Amino acid sequence: MSVQVTGISGIPLIQKGDDLPAIICRNTTFEDEDILCIASTIVSKAKGYTRALADITPSPDALRISGLTKEDPRFIQAILDSSTEIIQEYPFILSEVPCGHVGVRAGVDNSNIEGENIIILPKDPSAECREIRDSIKKITGKNVGVIVTDTCGRAFRRGQCGNAIGWAGMTAIRDFRGDHDLFGLELEITEEAVVDEIAAFSNFIMGESNNGIPAVKFSGCGTWKGHDSLYFTKEEDLIRKAMKR
């Protein structure tokens, strides 16, 4: 298997109302089964999922946490507003967001945006992926898989990696259960989180800071079978249980 991975250059600074699929299609070509990874930042900016700090009034909880983290209480309030469950408050807020993703500061971001504004994650990133996939189909006639990515820290390991927070046109997990190993032993527990593996490498191509490559195309990944249960339920999640204890 050989896969070509290409950073899509030429994408301008995205503004609210911009037609992201049209802009991307002007800067690359697609074939059926290509996979497009898009940084959540530009999805949120195109859709206007941003907030002005001046419009936010911090709650007593936000003021209390802000005393611990030394961050702007309005920024903390935006994180609380974006979260469905707070797992840890300090030294940084770790929380679950509506789609099931668990991330630092609920993915609320004050970088790569003008002035005293913040970017918040799309509430339903997979719905955004389906919409982008449908638009690309209309523009190009091609069936393209779409992944929305965000960067996250990890347990036990320093540094951020790209994660998938939404996807369309593929399953999140490639499921090998029932397959056999090289010696015929049946594999019982092998579920591979392929959307995260693809998102991770797309983040390598995007880079960070001022690179300005918020979209990456994968050609040649093929297809797979599996399921979409990417997130542990609270009952299954041993690490969440330990942190809430």
Add this chain to the structure above:
Amino acid sequence: MSVQVTGISGIPLIQKGDDLPAIICRNTTFEDEDILCIASTIVSKAKGYTRALADITPSPDALRISGLTKEDPRFIQAILDSSTEIIQEYPFILSEVPCGHVGVRAGVDNSNIEGENIIILPKDPSAECREIRDSIKKITGKNVGVIVTDTCGRAFRRGQCGNAIGWAGMTAIRDFRGDHDLFGLELEITEEAVVDEIAAFSNFIMGESNNGIPAVKFSGCGTWKGHDSLYFTKEEDLIRKAMKR
């Protein structure tokens, strides 16, 4: 940036004593700055980092944990022998291994090996990478980065992804601290775990079970600056602290 990612086919079942770099170089060509990802399984098999279950006598601790996990007590003993710190015993052993990696069952593997034998992780995977890198340089004259990968579960998210457990010819982390975002704001905390992002996608190309593609070549990744502190110290590691509490 455009990167070509190629699964290296034609690698036979690896036996103890096999010259892995020579076998890989017979099945692909390299250019300077290419990155080669190799599954830890074949590094361990080539070097004889395997054990026969029949040779292992379980300790009282292994017998006690085996009563909880319902796994072979000799298999549990091999995990304990491979671990420097046990973080969790049940429902599966989660532990640190000598190189600093934290993984399920210390990476001890009873799949893809003949008979009642198990594969254990290399004790110093980065030393294995340096050796492979040096051998490839001797054979081809090319400077190739090398990553040894293993598959691991994650916090909060279902499914395994490829992780880097050793590397040579690059730094583990690409360090953007001091860089500026698109609007000139200085980035304070962006350290990107690029070896894990590359290892993750190599695992997608390798597949699991019976694919038989244990090595993947990346061409066009370029170079970066950073550091090698991929693992949190115990003091920094909030999740480990919560699990040990």
